[in-house]
Amino acid sequence: MAESNSQAVQKEESMLKQKAMINANYHALATAHDQGRKVVSTFVPGNLNELLMCFDLVRNLPETNALQNGLRKKSGKMIMEAERAGHSEDVCTYVKSDLGMMLQGNIGPTGEPLPPPDLLLLSYTGCFTFMKWFELVREQCDCETVMLHVPYQGDGTITENMRNYVVRQLKEEVIPTLERVSGVKFDIDRLRAYLRESAKAEEDLAWVLQSAKHRPSPIDAYFGGVYYIGPIFTAFRGTPEATEYYRLLRAEVAERMAQGRGPITPEGELGEERYRLVVEGPPNWTSFREFWKMFYDEGAVVVASTYTKVGGIYDFGFRHDPRHPLESLADYCLGCYTNLNLPSRVDMLCRYLEDYEADGLLINSIKSCNSFSAGQLLMLRQVESRTGKPSAFIESDLVDPRYFSPANVKNRLESYFQMIEQKRRRAGVAA
Amino acid sequence: MSLTSIIEHCQNLFDDLRFTAVANWKVAVPGRLAIGYMPIYVPREIIHAAGILPVGILGGGEQLEVIHGDAYYQSYICRIPRSTVELALSGRLDVLDGMLFPSICDVIRNLSGMWQMLFPEKYARYFDVPQNYRDEVGGRYYLHELEVLREDMARLSGREFSDDELRESIALYNENRQAIRALYALRAERPWLAPTSEVYLVLRAGMVLPVEEHTELVRNYIEAAVASDRPLRDNCRIVLTGAFCEQPPLGLIKSIEMAGCYVVDDDFMLVTRWLLEDVPLAGDPLQNLARAFLRHSCATSAKYEPDKREKGKFLIEQVRASGAEGVIFAAPSFCDPALLDRPMLQHALSQAGIPYTAFKYAENSGQLQPIREQAGTFSDSIKLWSA
Numbered sequence: 011m012a013e014s015n016s017q018a019v020q021k022e023e024s025m026l027k028q029k030a031m032i033n034a035n036y037h038a039l040a041t042a043h044d045q046g047r048k049v050v051s052t053f054v055p056g057n058l059n060e061l062l063m064c065f066d067l068v069r070n071l072p073e074t075n076a077l078q079n080g081l082r083k084k085s086g087k088m089i090m091e092a093e094r095a096g097h098s099e100d101v102c103t104y105v106k107s108d109l110g111m112m113l114q115g116n117i118g119p120t121g122e123p124l125p126p127p128d129l130l131l132l133s134y135t136g137c138f139t140f141m142k143w144f145e146l147v148r149e150q151c152d153c154e155t156v157m158l159h160v161p162y163q164g165d166g167t168i169t170e171n172m173r174n175y176v177v178r179q180l181k182e183e184v185i186p187t188l189e190r191v192s193g194v195k196f197d198i199d200r201l202r203a204y205l206r207e208s209a210k211a212e213e214d215l216a217w218v219l220q221s222a223k224h225r226p227s228p229i230d231a232y233f234g235g236v237y238y239i240g241p242i243f244t245a246f247r248g249t250p251e252a253t254e255y256y257r258l259l260r261a262e263v264a265e266r267m268a269q270g271r272g273p274i275t276p277e278g279e280l281g282e283e284r285y286r287l288v289v290e291g292p293p294n295w296t297s298f299r300e301f302w303k304m305f306y307d308e309g310a311v312v313v314a315s316t317y318t319k320v321g322g323i324y325d326f327g328f329r330h331d332p333r334h335p336l337e338s339l340a341d342y343c344l345g346c347y348t349n350l351n352l353p354s355r356v357d358m359l360c361r362y363l364e365d366y367e368a369d370g371l372l373i374n375s376i377k378s379c380n381s382f383s384a385g386q387l388l389m390l391r392q393v394e395s396r397t398g399k400p401s402a403f404i405e406s407d408l409v410d411p412r413y414f415s416p417a418n419v420k421n422r423l424e425s426y427f428q429m430i431e432q433k434r435r436r437a438g439v440a441a
Numbered sequence: 442m443s444l445t446s447i448i449e450h451c452q453n454l455f456d457d458l459r460f461t462a463v464a465n466w467k468v469a470v471p472g473r474l475a476i477g478y479m480p481i482y483v484p485r486e487i488i489h490a491a492g493i494l495p496v497g498i499l500g501g502g503e504q505l506e507v508i509h510g511d512a513y514y515q516s517y518i519c520r521i522p523r524s525t526v527e528l529a530l531s532g533r534l535d536v537l538d539g540m541l542f543p544s545i546c547d548v549i550r551n552l553s554g555m556w557q558m559l560f561p562e563k564y565a566r567y568f569d570v571p572q573n574y575r576d577e578v579g580g581r582y583y584l585h586e587l588e589v590l591r592e593d594m595a596r597l598s599g600r601e602f603s604d605d606e607l608r609e610s611i612a613l614y615n616e617n618r619q620a621i622r623a624l625y626a627l628r629a630e631r632p633w634l635a636p637t638s639e640v641y642l643v644l645r646a647g648m649v650l651p652v653e654e655h656t657e658l659v660r661n662y663i664e665a666a667v668a669s670d671r672p673l674r675d676n677c678r679i680v681l682t683g684a685f686c687e688q689p690p691l692g693l694i695k696s697i698e699m700a701g702c703y704v705v706d707d708d709f710m711l712v713t714r715w716l717l718e719d720v721p722l723a724g725d726p727l728q729n730l731a732r733a734f735l736r737h738s739c740a741t742s743a744k745y746e747p748d749k750r751e752k753g754k755f756l757i758e759q760v761r762a763s764g765a766e767g768v769i770f771a772a773p774s775f776c777d778p779a780l781l782d783r784p785m786l787q788h789a790l791s792q793a794g795i796p797y798t799a800f801k802y803a804e805n806s807g808q809l810q811p812i813r814e815q816a817g818t819f820s821d822s823i824k825l826w827s828a
Binding site: 095096097098100101102105132134137138139141142143145146148149155157159161162164165171172174175178179182183351352353354355356375377380381383384385386387388392405 | 512513514515517518522542544545546547548550551552553554555557558559566567568569571572573575577578579581582585586742743745746747749752774775776777778780781782783784785787788801
């Protein structure tokens with residue numbers, strides 16, 4: 011496998027389709043106001059994409075902009091620009107990348123301008139930083155802001171009180187604001203239709219993610235997984251394009267699985283699957299390709315990841331339900347990964363390690379993201395003690411290139427793979 | 442009581458990381474319970490009504506050597522959770538029968554889950570509060586959360602408590618809030634009589650003492666401070682903000698004062714001043730606590746400000762009401778709420794023509810000289826150039 015860096019990057023049809031979809035959304039944003047359309051900015055976890063489509067709003071997702079800028083190596087300067095403007099070096103780099111992009115003229119990752127939003131929809135799920143992020147963006151914008159506060163699953167369950175609170179906010183705050191800003195009257199049947207479409211895509215995504223239970227895994231559920239979640243976590247959940255994308259993706263993965271082939275990496279198909287890992291935490295975006303290469307060069311495949319659940323957990327059965335549209339949106343928001351308490355997150359990781367027959371857990375701890383990171387060292391110990399499988403811990407950041415140290419990360423990964431080998435040998439001797 | 446003996450008493454309570462005062466309170470009547478709570482706000486009235494002692498846990502401070510706690514946190518996370526874990530793992534929190542983790546930030550939120558895993562035999566609850574302040578939306582949610590807390594406290598203590606008992610607790614906390622408001626008013630009016638290094642210790646005592654005892658202590662301190670003959674110095678008057686969770690070392694507060702600043706308002710231990718008005722005693726007590734939270738609570742970085750035009754107004758009003766001449770932003774390193782909020786608050790201050798300076802600290806910051814110099818320069822600049 012992995013022949014040479016000079017080779018053209020390998021892409022499947024679904025990846026090309028996704029790229030086209032994302033570029034089309036950036037173009038829709040750039041031209042929205044010229045075409046008389048309104049723009050809403052909102053967040054990925056707990057996004058209300060189907061609801062927003064009911065009001066013909068074009069959706070802008072600042073986290074996606076930040077990570078796209080990270081992938082294109084543009085975020086470093088934006089972060090420094092924000093820091094020069096007075097933002098602390100200690101805080102989330104998604105926020106600073108977004109603010110820095112605005113300070114530099116608000117040109118989006120694809121080079122097209124991003125329009126000023128007509129509405130900020132603060133869907134505040136699983137992360138306090140979102141709340142302040144939109145307060146900061148609001149300082150720069152002359153537009154309405156509406157908040158959806160999603161309570162945290164502190165006891166590991168969604169209670170009726172939590173669900174009712176979210177639904178009441180949707181009915182009494184969010185929908186009236188969306189009607190006012192867009193000038194479009196809310197039609198619940200239109201919402202039901204979008205949710206019906208969402209459930210189809212979710213079904214196929216869940217199948218794709220679970221295909222990693224197969225040996226060899228036909229997918230990489232982290233590095234490949236971040237592409238797979240792209241449409242459904244962003245502006246496309248509930249659209250026919252998303253349904254089509256996931257149908258196509260599922261067919262590609264099914265074919266690979268039937269042929270006993272491994273995942274596609276940027277340098278071609280992975281050969282021997284030597285290590286099966288579960289990964290907790292977001293990836294580093296500024297050195298994404300380099301980071302991935304450290305895995306596929308060693309034959310390591312990620313068979314399950316938690317980052318691919320931040321915008322919704324579909325592999326344990328949740329589907330948007332058109333019969334209970336608002337309640338279903340509430341359950342979706344309440345159920346996103348970082349809204350789970352730590353014992354639930356540990357349960358999920360242990361389940362992944364068992365169900366996907368993984369060799370161990372790797373945590374990529376992100377400086378920017380306390381929502382993910384605070385408590386991960388204890389999570390690691392708990393998972394190790396419950397499963398007996400080895401774990402490793404590396405540190406990086408989302409979009410700040412200053413916090414990615416390739417030599418350190420590579421060194422740790424190599425040690426970890428050796429640890430897994432040793433454990434296998436010991437197990438072989440014991441058997 | 443003399444001023445010296447009051448402060449000595451408070452200092453002893455502050456220094457005692459084994460919470461002996463809490464242990465003594467429990468031993469005095471067998472069966473008594475104590476529940477810890479972290480910043481920023483919990484309705485202590487409900488805990489008190491169950492006959493349980495609410496105990497404010499504000500980390501380990503500068504005296505605590507963190508050995509085990511550092512193994513649970515990465516270097517880029519603030520210090521209060523690691524020193525709190527240290528307190529617990531070293532047995533210093535054995536005196537507590539449970540912990541409440543209020544909604545303040547992702548780190549404290551996640552600490553609630555860590556507690557559930559580390560100490561499964563103890564009660565541990567994340568206490569969520571609404572960020573929607575409408576009675577019929579956030580209010581209904583919050584009222585239910587208060588009912589759950591009431592049930593939890595009744596279950597832990599082994600006895601239900603009546604609405605009247607809860608009203609009595611609310612009345613006691615109203616008295617405590619009144620006493621603290623009086624203390625803050627005295628300091629704003631005559632800061633040379635009530636230095637913040639002392640006011641801070643008096644407030645800290647309220648984290649471990651029963652509310653009745655603490656109210657008496659505050660009143661005694663006010664009486665003794667007013668009777669003292671401390672001289673007025675040529676200091677500037679500042680509001681200190683950003684220190685609502687992880688605490689600065691006491692030496693840092695003293696350094697700011699020694700640098701020529703009278704701290705005339707602050708955001709230390711907001712639980713004591715979260716509710717800006719007395720909670721009504723007539724009517725449904727839980728409803729009254731909920732409404733007080735929604736309608737009459739202070740602004741801080743852990744809250745969402747729904748109205749852009751209101752951002753920073755609370756701080757500006759603090760400056761005006763206390764007659765301050767500037768603001769010192771003192772935030773713990775890696776404190777997301779304080780550090781994310783800071784540029785917006787600074788912008789509001791600039792618009793209002795209020796000077797400010799900013800620095801970061803950790804609860805164990807040892808190098809205070811740079812902070813002293815910065816505060817001194819700020820004080821000089823106010824005295825030389827402000828109107």
